[in-house]
Amino acid sequence: MLESENVRFASERTVTASIAGNRRWIIVTSLFLFMLINFADKAVLGLVAVPLMHDMQLSHSQFGLVGSAFFLLFSLSGIGVGLVADRIDVKWLLAGLAFTWAVGQLPLAWPTSFAVLLGCRILLGAGEGPASPLALHVVYSWFDNRERNLPTTLVQQGGTAGVILASPLLTYITGRWQWHAAFLTLGIAGLLWTVLWLCVGKSGNAHGDASSVSVPQQHGVTGQQTSIGWLTLLTDRTVIGVLLQCFVGYVVISIGMTWVPAYYRLGLGFQANQTGWLFALQVTAQIPVGIALAVLSHRLLKRGTQSRIARGALISVTCVVSGIAYCMLYLSAPPLAKVGLMALASSLAIQVFTFGPLLVAEIAPTSRRGALLAITNSIVTTAGLIAPVSMGKLLGMVGEIRGYEIGFAVTGALLIATGAAGFVLLDPQRSRQRLRAAH
Template identity: 65%
Template sequence: MTPMIETESPTLTATAPAAAHSRASGRRWAVVAALFLFMAINFADKAVLGLVAVPVMHDMQLTPAQFGLVGSAFFLLFSVSGIATGLVADRCNPKWLLAGLALVWAVAQLPLGWPTTFAVLLFCRILLGAGEGPASPLALHVVYTWFDDRERNLPTTIVQQGAMGGVIVSGPLLTFLAERWNWHAPFVLLGFASLAWLVLWLCVGGSGRRHARFGERGAQAAVAAPAGRPVRFRECFADRTIIGVMLQCFVGYAVISIGFTWTPAYLRLVLGFPATQAGWLFALQVAAQIPIGLALAVLSHRLLARGVRSRFARGATISATCVVSGLAYCLLHLGVPPLAKVALMALASSLAIQTFSFGPMLVAEVAPAERRGALLAITNSIVTLAGLLGPFAMGKLISSKYGVGGYELGFAVTGTLLLAAGLAGFVLLDPQRSARHLGRAAA
């Protein structure tokens, strides 16, 4: 019997770590899949108001300015809750933070399943915004606890594409529900979807071993040397790369918030498409973001694998993307056919939203590990203040002397801002330099 024991023991010893590694690898991709669904619900929640804009305004007798106020109200506590959550993200278990957010979403959506007042509609959108403010940075923070810097392009893109998947499905589906029954039905569906995700997350959710409290120093170890003091927040926010990321993401989020609030109405009231076609066209516009996002992620990953500096592989890539997006929005003023305008909007929005894939990766690349969760949440909260301004400003333009021309004027303004942010990014985004700078600050 002894020889058998001696020959089997090394096998057991060798296979045990491999089995553990396989389980950990499977677990982290299960977490990525769950967070994909999380972001899908998150962005379906954002899109629903725009998809039912026309019946809501008609049923509740709202002016464009009032409806724009409802759209902007979503962002009233969006940034505040994001900052508050960011300050505790590195000290609390993110599993329970994400679970709490999903519960808030359900509570905010379900009351709109029945006839309501303007005040209740406004309150529910404010509450929903408070629950969704920390969602994206917290989801990415969890992803980054499972993957190191060189592995993050693909999982980051997958989680961010969940947002696109949510809008693609919700566009035709929620429009159908509103047409089949009434505009309240989509809110009921989304409320129960949040509850279903909550149950799923409690079963599979969790953070990985690359969390700061387990001693991870991050991809840029020099940023927080063991013997140095912690890097102060003001030093991080004075860094050129973080400034560049925030500038691009601020304009990118203006595009997102305006698009979700006003694009379906633009397709119907300006371009003349019926409700069902407008829902599908909106979904197709968003669908274009998936291949574009994946292509840019693969391009950046391959450049990094070939030894290209992140300043070019990530910084220059997203800056060029902003420039092209801005040009496409400005071209909407040309007298082109409606379908050409739909294509230009699809290209512009698909490129602009990539700021929220590349931006967090650049922040995570330069951030000290012990500050990463907070920086991701706080920078996201600051840039999403654009959502508080964008929909309301567009509503004021539409209500003004410009009338329906206010739609394209608003798009042209955001296009000009995207051009400026893209050009600035070529100068500001330099993560290697930022890592050295913050490393000296910690010394």
């Protein structure tokens, strides 16, 4: 009798584990779509720029103001929402963010004023500021530390897929039904995702706390250690290393979205239709590169390699190689070779947004993980306010043809410097020891 009961209980546990395993990949898929819509929302303004400016009779300075308005509340909302992320069910926070995106897009589905356009972009930026860190916070609640590389990469690649998909799809919709239809499409997509998430969304209970990689759980920074101050966390060596690398990574993103297509056309001499395809291929290259690095890191961790090497040193090497590729753009080379260098450089640099959150999550107490991810993300995204404007001023001083490549070389030098710093700073095990001592 006792034996049959044990068999029954074992069978029930197996079924429960199987259901949980399926559920967490449904969550990952949903968050992939979440990030896809997020980046499509970011890209739409540039894709409809010409007809929008024509119809609304906007000057270039007014359109530039609209573009910058997106970042007005981006970082502030990221910090604000992050601070309450560990007190409110993240299911409702993510649903609220997606609904905010829809509210920010739908008014533009009809003829509107410049003030409404400006307000909608500010609202959209406020809704998108906390998106990435909160999505990763949910992922980390479903996967232990050793298992996080692949799901993190898949969710982050949703942003890449959003850019790749948005370019041809929204361009076609704009040409077929005017630019208002592009905003209507994204507004509906935001509403549909909100409904989907309310049906399937849920946080998990896999803590994978700070010590889960290389030291026993009872000696780590546990989820109960809420007394560790924010200053202690933000001045930790690993967090500082992540901030440096991700700040330069966001320089790459913001310059890429603003200036790289123009560089292909004006600097390298490609035609407009060729530029669109080349940029799409460049972004596509990020997917296999990201998956390959995630798999390599995962295998190193499974073999018992410390995270300092499997994550910290790996992403630091990646930054250095990316920086060298950017610097090589300054040298004389055929246009297609420079496109290849650009694809390699940007694909490697963008991986800081996979490894950076993983490293932060390793050392953060579970009770403060969501907030710390949001705060660090908000700090690094301030690069979006600085980099495009700086590149524009450089082009004004030097000229378009050579100015682009000087700007890319400066970006490369920053990547090399932050990559070198990462070898010294990114050490989660030492960080955990410091945080235990501080506690």
